Amino acid sequence: MKNKYTLFRLFAVFSFLFLLSVSDAKAQITTSVCSFENDCFFVAYEAIQEESPTSPTLLVVLSAFLNEGGTCNDIDGLIFAPVGGTVVLLSREQLAANSTIEFTVDRASFTATPDIIISPYEIRTISIPFFNFSYTGPFPLPPIVDLQARLDSNEPCLPITPLAVELISFTGLPTESGINLNWSTASEENNSHFEVERSADGTTFEQIGKVDGHGNSATTIDYTFIDPAPHNGENYYRLRQVDFDGQFEYSMVIGVTSTAPDAMQVVMYPNPCRGGDCEVLIRTSKAAQETLLELKDMSGRVVLSKRVQNGVAQLTPEDIRQHKGFFILTATSGNEVVHQRVVLE
Secondary structure (H helix, E strand, O other): OHHHHHHHHHHHHHHHHHHHHOOOOOOOEEEEEOEEEOOOEEEEEEEEEEOOOOOOEEEEEEEEEEOOOHHHHHOOEEEEEEOOOOOEEEEHHHHHHOOEEEEEEEHHHHHHOOEEEEEEEEEEEEEEHHHOEEEEEEEEOOOEEEEEOOOOOOOOOOOEEEOOOEEEEEEEEEEOOEEEEEEEEEEEEEEEEEEEEEEOOOOOOEEEEEEEEEEEEOOOEEEEEEEOOOOOEEEEEEEEEEEOOOOEEEOOOEEEEEOOOOOOEEEEEOOOEOOOOEEEEEEOOOOOOOEEEEEEEOOOOEEEEEEEOOOEEEEOHHHHOOOOEEEEEEEEEOOEEEEEEEEEO
């Protein structure tokens, strides 16, 4: 039954592509368990996760890489057709930017047949003069791979595991009371607590506090912690998230500058800024004084400039969506100048 379903799925997916591309490509189905690799591409299951034991969906995580050189350059991307999910085409550029692929699939369908049909493709243009028809689109290339998760065997290569604690933001802001740290989680599973760690050099950390977690949650939860005695100058912080069973995971490291209460401050929130939707908070010794806000790339070139009067600047997606990577945010107000390193994603 499993093989029949897989073949039916394969037929449905590539019949769809056939109608789109009028492709005459034929390929041999290659069955592989949990991972597949040839000279041109590699794919592998990384995780299969559940929100809860009764959730009707699963999150399937794959990694995929495309090699370059020779005939591998004919491949323009990969097609993924998960059982119980939606067919996805990812280009070579998309895979190079992010090798991790996530699919939400129907739990019952996928656990019955935990397969993903994967095929490389190339972009071709075909014309049929008799029908006055021309089409440019993806054409499947061999090999077509049936990647199986093997959840139902005595030696599964992947278990279904609860979703880990998903940290969606972690920021710090200097205040008169100290450095205010804020973070949020999108979901939590088995989350005992967070240990707040600080470093003066970004390498050697010490625990300075502990914040209890919420155990299990599928909603956004906000946390806050104040470091009342930060080092003078730059402070580095990270979170050590600890499960009830003792397993732990570290967050990214953020840097926050501790300044005198009356000194000028500039903070972009959130940082990293994803999708261009972020705010810049500015505090000056003279609230009514205009502030020049500049975003500079790592070569010092100004890519965005704004004048701010009320201390808050909204950076819209239209302002910064074309800028990605590391930048320096500079605020100038009178004789005061401050900088913050920011990341745009």
